Amino acid sequence: MGQFDQKIDAIQMRILEEVAGLHEVPEGAYNIRANGKTAERSTTANIDIVSKEDGSGIDIKIRPFTKHESVHIPVVLSESGLTETVYNDFYIGEGSDVVIVAGCGIHNCGDQKSEHDGIHRFFVGKNAKVKYVEKHYGEGDGKGQRILNPVTEVTMEEGSYMEMEMVQIKGVDSTKRTTVADLDKNAKLIVRERLLTHGSQDAESSFVVNLNGEDASADVVSRSVAKEHSHQKFVSQINGNTRCAGHTECDAIIMDDAKIVAVPELTANDVDAALIHEAAIGKIAGEQIIKLMTLGLTEEEAEAQIVNGFLK
Amino acid sequence: MLTLENISFDVKGEGGEKEIIKNLSLTIDEGKFVVITGPNGGGKSTLAKLIAGIYKPTSGRILFNETDITEAGITERANMGISFAFQQPVRFKGVQVLDLIRLAAKKKLSAADACQYLSEVGLCAKDYINREVNGSLSGGELKRIEIATVLARNTQLSVFDEPEAGIDLWSFQNLIQVFERMRESTNGSILIISHQERILNIADEIVVIADGQITKKGSRDEIMPQIMGTASAVDACSVLNR
Numbered sequence: 001m002g003q004f005d006q007k008i009d010a011i012q013m014r015i016l017e018e019v020a021g022l023h024e025v026p027e028g029a030y031n032i033r034a035n036g037k038t039a040e041r042s043t044t045a046n047i048d049i050v051s052k053e054d055g056s057g058i059d060i061k062i063r064p065f066t067k068h069e070s071v072h073i074p075v076v077l078s079e080s081g082l083t084e085t086v087y088n089d090f091y092i093g094e095g096s097d098v099v100i101v102a103g104c105g106i107h108n109c110g111d112q113k114s115e116h117d118g119i120h121r122f123f124v125g126k127n128a129k130v131k132y133v134e135k136h137y138g139e140g141d142g143k144g145q146r147i148l149n150p151v152t153e154v155t156m157e158e159g160s161y162m163e164m165e166m167v168q169i170k171g172v173d174s175t176k177r178t179t180v181a182d183l184d185k186n187a188k189l190i191v192r193e194r195l196l197t198h199g200s201q202d203a204e205s206s207f208v209v210n211l212n213g214e215d216a217s218a219d220v221v222s223r224s225v226a227k228e229h230s231h232q233k234f235v236s237q238i239n240g241n242t243r244c245a246g247h248t249e250c251d252a253i254i255m256d257d258a259k260i261v262a263v264p265e266l267t268a269n270d271v272d273a274a275l276i277h278e279a280a281i282g283k284i285a286g287e288q289i290i291k292l293m294t295l296g297l298t299e300e301e302a303e304a305q306i307v308n309g310f311l312k
Numbered sequence: 313m314l315t316l317e318n319i320s321f322d323v324k325g326e327g328g329e330k331e332i333i334k335n336l337s338l339t340i341d342e343g344k345f346v347v348i349t350g351p352n353g354g355g356k357s358t359l360a361k362l363i364a365g366i367y368k369p370t371s372g373r374i375l376f377n378e379t380d381i382t383e384a385g386i387t388e389r390a391n392m393g394i395s396f397a398f399q400q401p402v403r404f405k406g407v408q409v410l411d412l413i414r415l416a417a418k419k420k421l422s423a424a425d426a427c428q429y430l431s432e433v434g435l436c437a438k439d440y441i442n443r444e445v446n447g448s449l450s451g452g453e454l455k456r457i458e459i460a461t462v463l464a465r466n467t468q469l470s471v472f473d474e475p476e477a478g479i480d481l482w483s484f485q486n487l488i489q490v491f492e493r494m495r496e497s498t499n500g501s502i503l504i505i506s507h508q509e510r511i512l513n514i515a516d517e518i519v520v521i522a523d524g525q526i527t528k529k530g531s532r533d534e535i536m537p538q539i540m541g542t543a544s545a546v547d548a549c550s551v552l553n554r
Binding site: 223251285287288290291292293294295296297298299305306309310311312 | 364366385386387390391395396398401402403404405406407408411415416418461465
């Protein structure tokens with residue numbers, strides 16, 4: 001610590017709390033990026049973090065058979081008008097079992113747009129197990145737009161397991177999220193995405209999962225709520241190229257004048273590819289509100305409880 | 313405690329207005345266990361919804377503890393002390409059983425306290441407390457959770473709309489015991505819409521409603537002999553009750 005010229009201030013700390021659940025400097029390996037520069041970094045015996053030579057991002061290297069360690073790599077933007085593209089590459093060694101927490105928070109009180117485009121590449125080694133948590137959050141009362149365009153590319157080797165939890169609840173004006181995964185034999189990918197948009201926000205999320213190895217499996221589930229004039233689009237494409245199992249589900253609550261598009265797309269290139277998609281969009285059922293009102297909640301409280309539960 | 317005065321309720325149908333409840337008056341006294349029965353389509357569930365505030369009467373007055381609540385909304389009536397258990401329990405994706413019971417109790421119940429309500433309705437709490445109140449639960453399970461939410465509220469008046477509807481016979485046997493226990497333990501009044509002989513058998517008073525009107529009203533001993541063997545008092549299953 002101390003070798004970087006940025007320091008974390010109070011606004012940034014609060015945003016860190018939102019996106020990474022951090023109240024203080026985390027244990028284990030971490031790299032905190034604030035306003036375009038690395039502010040703090042820590043490595044462990046098993047997890048190394050090094051800046052890319054061209055300055056475009058970082059490489060996170062996790063040694064084979066590293067167990068029960070975590071890596072936090074939050075990004076905070078609190079200056080208006082900052083636009084950046086960052087490449088983070090994760091090399092997760094064979095047989096390791098780790099938790100990776102990423103996230104980006106933007107505090108924009110200015111009038112210029114702030115944009116962070118993070119490109120995360122995961123190379124998950126044989127039989128490795130990863131839990132990846134990514135939260136996006138925006139705030140600030142300026143007119144400047146808060147834009148996040150994350151790209152996630154996942155390459156999963158034989159027998160590996162990855163669970164991705166992706167959350168974007170508030171404050172991001174425009175987001176275009178792209179996730180592409182390639183799975184080898186017996187690899188398993190689980191995605192849980194939760195999204196809430198309001199105001200005139202625009203969010204697009206697209207998944208492409210290629211099940212290339214025998215008995216690879218994927219379960220991609222998105223739950224979202226679109227309020228006011230916001231727009232959402234969810235595209236989930238699963239390609240079964242061999243004997244494999246894939247399931248994708250999009251479940252959305254639509255409110256006010258919002259618009260939601262759900263596009264599930266399944267391609268089976270093998271007779272033993274078992275693929276399922278489910279998509280449902282609907283408003284909050286009137287009887288749900290009435291039930292909670294009979295418990296003494298007001299209509300507004302009932303609606304908030306239903307949305308909270310749905311996105312939990 | 314609860315008084316319905318000359319209540320009428322009309323709905324607009326294809327053939328014009330249809331009167332579902334016709335100038336009905338009824339009083340439920342403090343601490344009483346009252347069962348409303350009668351043929352299907354007679355207006356029983358409508359009456360329960362009029363009491364809970366889900367429907368507003370076309371004419372007439374509803375008084376609760378001498379206060380006119382005719383114009384009061386669902387939330388207001390709930391907070392005054394009226395609970396309502398739905399005939400078809402509502403499902404909520406993502407909302408857990410514990411969340412729902414906490415909302416009902418209106419306080420931050422500990423998991424152990426919430427478990428107590430579930431145990432009372434015959435559910436093993438640790439298996440259910442973190443389950444979502446969604447389609448993964450059976451009709452009988454949802455029904456019992458619905459009843460647990462009413463127990464957690466512990467209000468002056470609890471209204472149950474056909475608690476036996478949509479559940480299997482095995483669950484029904486257990487449900488009867490829940491109501492028998494409730495009858496002994498509660499200080500408030502209980503109003504149950506039911507056709508089931510075994511529920512009618514534990515009533516203090518029975519009210520028979522047909523075609524939107526009260527056709528019979530009185531103590532259990534007085535009314536039961538008159539309705540036995542009719543659609544108003546159905547035996548759950550002669551084999552199980554042997």
